[in-house]
Amino acid sequence: MGNEGRAARPVLLVHAADASGRWQEALATALPDVEVIAAPSEAAAGTVDFFAGWNPPAGFFAPLSALRAVFALGAGVDAFLRRPDLAAHVPLLKLGDAGMAAQMLEYALLGVLAWQRHLPAYSAQQSRAEWRALPPTSRADTRVGVLGLGAIGAEVAAGLARFGYTVGGWSRSVHSIDGVRCVSGAEALHALLERSDVLVNLLPSTPRTRGLLDHALLGRLPRGACVVNASRGDQLDVDALLELLDSGHLSSAQLDVFATEPLPRHSPLWRHPKVRITPHVAAITLLEPAVAQIRDNLQCLLDGQSMSNVVDRARGY
Amino acid sequence: MGNEGRAARPVLLVHAADASGRWQEALATALPDVEVIAAPSEAAAGTVDFFAGWNPPAGFFAPLSALRAVFALGAGVDAFLRRPDLAAHVPLLKLGDAGMAAQMLEYALLGVLAWQRHLPAYSAQQSRAEWRALPPTSRADTRVGVLGLGAIGAEVAAGLARFGYTVGGWSRSVHSIDGVRCVSGAEALHALLERSDVLVNLLPSTPRTRGLLDHALLGRLPRGACVVNASRGDQLDVDALLELLDSGHLSSAQLDVFATEPLPRHSPLWRHPKVRITPHVAAITLLEPAVAQIRDNLQCLLDGQSMSNVVDRARGY
Numbered sequence: 001m002g003n004e005g006r007a008a009r010p011v012l013l014v015h016a017a018d019a020s021g022r023w024q025e026a027l028a029t030a031l032p033d034v035e036v037i038a039a040p041s042e043a044a045a046g047t048v049d050f051f052a053g054w055n056p057p058a059g060f061f062a063p064l065s066a067l068r069a070v071f072a073l074g075a076g077v078d079a080f081l082r083r084p085d086l087a088a089h090v091p092l093l094k095l096g097d098a099g100m101a102a103q104m105l106e107y108a109l110l111g112v113l114a115w116q117r118h119l120p121a122y123s124a125q126q127s128r129a130e131w132r133a134l135p136p137t138s139r140a141d142t143r144v145g146v147l148g149l150g151a152i153g154a155e156v157a158a159g160l161a162r163f164g165y166t167v168g169g170w171s172r173s174v175h176s177i178d179g180v181r182c183v184s185g186a187e188a189l190h191a192l193l194e195r196s197d198v199l200v201n202l203l204p205s206t207p208r209t210r211g212l213l214d215h216a217l218l219g220r221l222p223r224g225a226c227v228v229n230a231s232r233g234d235q236l237d238v239d240a241l242l243e244l245l246d247s248g249h250l251s252s253a254q255l256d257v258f259a260t261e262p263l264p265r266h267s268p269l270w271r272h273p274k275v276r277i278t279p280h281v282a283a284i285t286l287l288e289p290a291v292a293q294i295r296d297n298l299q300c301l302l303d304g305q306s307m308s309n310v311v312d313r314a315r316g317y
Numbered sequence: 318m319g320n321e322g323r324a325a326r327p328v329l330l331v332h333a334a335d336a337s338g339r340w341q342e343a344l345a346t347a348l349p350d351v352e353v354i355a356a357p358s359e360a361a362a363g364t365v366d367f368f369a370g371w372n373p374p375a376g377f378f379a380p381l382s383a384l385r386a387v388f389a390l391g392a393g394v395d396a397f398l399r400r401p402d403l404a405a406h407v408p409l410l411k412l413g414d415a416g417m418a419a420q421m422l423e424y425a426l427l428g429v430l431a432w433q434r435h436l437p438a439y440s441a442q443q444s445r446a447e448w449r450a451l452p453p454t455s456r457a458d459t460r461v462g463v464l465g466l467g468a469i470g471a472e473v474a475a476g477l478a479r480f481g482y483t484v485g486g487w488s489r490s491v492h493s494i495d496g497v498r499c500v501s502g503a504e505a506l507h508a509l510l511e512r513s514d515v516l517v518n519l520l521p522s523t524p525r526t527r528g529l530l531d532h533a534l535l536g537r538l539p540r541g542a543c544v545v546n547a548s549r550g551d552q553l554d555v556d557a558l559l560e561l562l563d564s565g566h567l568s569s570a571q572l573d574v575f576a577t578e579p580l581p582r583h584s585p586l587w588r589h590p591k592v593r594i595t596p597h598v599a600a601i602t603l604l605e606p607a608v609a610q611i612r613d614n615l616q617c618l619l620d621g622q623s624m625s626n627v628v629d630r631a632r633g634y
Contacts, residue, residue, distance in 0.1 A: 102481075103453065110430045117427055122595050129587040131579035131596045136420065163480075164419075262448035270446040278439050279448045 009035045010302070011044075013064070015053030016073070023073070026287055027052060030295040033302075040064070052294055055079040061086045069093060069301055071294045073285050075100055075152055076232060077311050078205035092311040093297055099286030101155035104230060107282040108146075108156050108200045111228035111254040112165060115198045116142045120252040120274060139164035145196030147189075148203035148231060149175040149182065150317070151309075152283065156202060157182075168192045172208075172315075193220040198228060205232035206316030215240035219249065226252045230282040233258035238269065245274045256282040326352045327619070328361075330381070332370030333390070340390070343604055344369060347612040350619075357381070369611055372396040378403045386410060386618055388611045390602050392417055392469055393549060394628050395522035409628040410614055416603035418472035421547060424599035425463075425473050425517045428545035428571040429482060432515045433459045437569040437591060456481035462513030464506075465520035465548060466492040466499060467634070468626075469600065473519060474499075485509045489525075489632075510537040515545060522549035523633030532557035536566065543569045547599040550575035555586065562591045573599040 012034045016023035021038070028036040040048050045063035052071040061067065062085040069091045072080055077094045080086060114120065118134045125132055142165050146157040149171035161167040161179035169177060170192050174184045183192060193199065199221060203209045213236045218227065227250060229236050238259070244250040254276040255269065261280055269275050297307040311317060329351045333340035338355070345353040357365050362380035369388040378384065379402040386408045389397055394411045397403060431437065435451045442449055459482050463474040466488035478484040478496035486494060487509050491501045500509060510516065516538060520526045530553045535544065544567060546553050555576070561567040571593040572586065578597055586592050614624040628634060 102456070106430060106434060106456070109426075110434055110436070113423060113427045113430065117423060117595075118598075119427070119593075123593070125596070126587060126594045129580075129582045129584075133596050133598045133601075136598070136601050139419070139423070263446075265446045267446075270443060276436075276440070277443045278434075279442075279450050281435075281450045281453070284450075284453050 009033060010049040010068075011035045011037060011040075011047050012050040012052060012298070013037055013040055013048045015051065015056045015060070017054045022287060023052070023291075026291045027294065030291045031298060034298065050298065055083075058083075059085050069298075069307075071297065072311075073290055075150070075283075076204060077317065078232060078234075081311070081313060081316060088313060091301075091307065092313070093294075093307060094309050094311055094317070095285060095290055095293055096309045097151045097155070098289040098293060100283035101152045103283040104152050104202065105156045105159040107230055107254075107256065107278075108144075108160060108202075108228055109163070111200065111226060111276075112142065112144055112160060112198045114254070114276075115226040115252065124273070140166055142166065143168070143195050143197045145170065145192045145199050146180075147171075147199070147201045149177065150202070150204065153202040156200065160200075168196065189217075190220055193217060194222065196221055196225060198226045200228045200230070201235060202231045203235060204317035205234055208316070210234045211237060213237060213240075215243065218244050221250065223249055224251045226250065226254070228254045230256045233261065238267075242268060242272065245272065250274075252276070254278075256280055326350060327366040327385075328352045328354060328364050329367040329369060329615070330354055330357055330365045332368070332373045332377070334371045339604060340369070340608075343608045344611065347608045348615060351615065367615065372400075375400075376402050386615075386624075388614065389628075390607055392467070392600075393521060394634065395549060395551075398628070398630060398633060405630060408618075408624065409630070410611075410624060411626050411628055411634070412602060412607055412610055413626045414468045414472070415606040415610060417600035418469045420600040421469050421519065422473045422476040424547055424571075424573065424595075425461075425477060425519075425545055426480070428517065428543060428593075429459065429461055429477060429515045431571070431593075432543040432569065441590070457483055459483065460485070460512050460514045462487065462509045462516050463497075464488075464516065464518045466494065467519070467521065470519040473517065477517075485513065488520075506534075507537055510534060511539065513538055513542060515543045517545045517547070518552060519548045520552060521634035522551055525633070527551045528554060530554060530557075532560065535561055538567065540566055541568045543567065543571070545571045547573045550578070555584075559585060559589065562589065567591075569593070571595075573597055 014024045014027055024036055024038050046065045048064045049068045054073050067090050071093045075095050077092060080092055116137050121134055144160050144165045144167045146153055146169045149169045154177050157167050157169040157180045158177050168181045170183050170189050175182045218240055241253055252274045256278045257280055300307045331341045331344055331353060341353055341355050363382045365381045366385050371390050384407050388410045392412050394409060397409055433454050438451055461477050461482045461484045463470055463486045466486045471494050474484050474486040474497045475494050485498045487500050487506050492499045535557055558570055569591045573595045574597055617624045
């Protein structure tokens with residue numbers, strides 16, 4: 001009887017980035033009516049109803065023939081969309097915020113403050129034991145351009161504006177954010193770049209945005225500008241960035257994401273004096289809010305209601 | 318008649334840090350009833366009523382026998398108090414905020430964010446081309462201790478608390494600041510240091526605070542803590558700081574002020590990998606608000622009313 005009861009419960013397969021088992025445990029606690037498993041036996045693959053996790057190995061989804069929904073444990077789902085083993089009819093869910101917006105605001109603010117307060121220049125002076133004050137710039141005179149105004153980008157733009165920076169935001173569809181001048185479209189992007197001392201890229205990786213930040217676009221930034229990239233590495237032309245840093249057109253870059261991760265040891269980015277590198281840690285998925293989102297969405301699905309943060313496959317996010 | 322009219326006006330002598338003449342010009346515009354001069358002829362020294370400026374050369378005040386008030390163009394007046402040529406009966410005025418609090422908040426926030434987001438560790442990893450994520454710390458779990466809660470320190474503590482950090486403040490007299498746990502007294506200082514991941518020193522330089530941040534006190538900070546000094550260099554024992562950085566007890570320091578400025582080229586601070594040096598730029602006096610404060614205070618004095626920000630010589634600030 002107990003076994004029959006268990007067998008009747010829907011099955012959620014968890015594939016977490018860390019092997020601690022804490023994601024499986026937290027999801028099992030949050031979803032008492034769901035059977036949470038860490039790995040399907042080959043025979044049971046066809047009984048898996050739901051998946052939650054980061055991008056699993058190639059072919060992982062092929063045997064999961066009864067899959068009813070995939071919950072990505074992140075905001076960026078580009079890797080899921082490129083998988084041939086994941087059928088397009090299976091709903092794909094991204095995380096809305098899950099504690100990431102607050103972290104991303106910190107990461108962006110670090111980049112903006114470092115630019116505003118001449119951190120790279122003072123660091124270079126320090127290496128020469130040079131004592132020289134540089135002209136101050138106020139927050140209001142520091143112009144920040146935020147690309148991407150989704151759940152995370154909107155919070156970042158609003159937070160930077162609340163702190164007193166002059167913030168412009170660009171996104172595919174027009175948004176409205178308190179204190180932020182929001183624009184949309186290709187021409188508006190050019191105009192925004194031309195008045196961005198710090199460019200913060202938080203766009204989703206889609207066919208439209210891959211390679212977007214190329215030499216022509218980065219060259220529109222004002223002389224001495226800084227680039228912060230914290231969404232996906234495939235959007236930024238690294239060769240163009242290095243050329244613009246070396247020519248002095250750009251003053252610095254703060255990079256968290258790269259086309260290949262971990263960033264290969266031979267990459268010139270590691271050793272560039274104007275580049276600050278962090279290992280894809282700008283915004284880490286936090287367990288509690290992520291589990292709460294998956295629980296709520298799964299409950300909606302089981303109750304026949306519509307879910308939140310369903311990925312639009314045509315749009316790519 | 319014109320000359321008689323001019324001679325009747327009180328005389329304000331300006332000694333600015335920069336030679337641009339902009340301070341003299343701005344004060345002359347703000348104070349049409351005052352004669353603003355840049356240098357007294359020897360004969361006229363006895364006619365100078367007021368002084369406004371940064372710390373002038375030794376002996377500068379000796380011939381100014383009729384001086385009725387000295388307006389310091391900064392918040393820290395320790396150098397003025399140590400001068401034998403400035404009579405103790407002449408009122409000494411400091412600036413209240415004058416745009417410095419906003420800048421100081423940025424400088425402190427840069428230090429706190431750098432600590433919270435592992436900037437020194439990631440920078441060290443970058444130099445080794447090492448890709449390794451470190452455990453995240455939330456703002457609420459980042460404990461900041463602010464020493465000094467005057468016009469500037471209070472704003473810094475409040476701003477850090479508003480942004481979500483756990484902030485404690487210590488000062489000579491007890492203060493009350495929204496969101497900040499304010500304490501006073503020697504024992505409370507010890508307790509505050511023991512729970513400060515980042516220590517932000519904004520105390521005025523007085524006989525009580527000089528040398529305050531010695532080995533014993535800095536050693537009370539939790540392992541891995543960071544020290545931000547942005548008030549005066551004479552409060553921090555640099556040898557103790559270096560020892561605690563080298564032993565690994567402290568993780569980093571962000572220093573804007575030094576016992577000798579410019580910081581001598583032979584100082585080991587310049588080359589220390591865990592020390593971030595800025596050349597006394599954390600909070601620069603802004604012309605407009607400073608001139609407005611001096612204008613208002615001078616008007617009060619001329620009208621026989623009490624002035625703001627009069628320095629208490631016994632207290633030292």
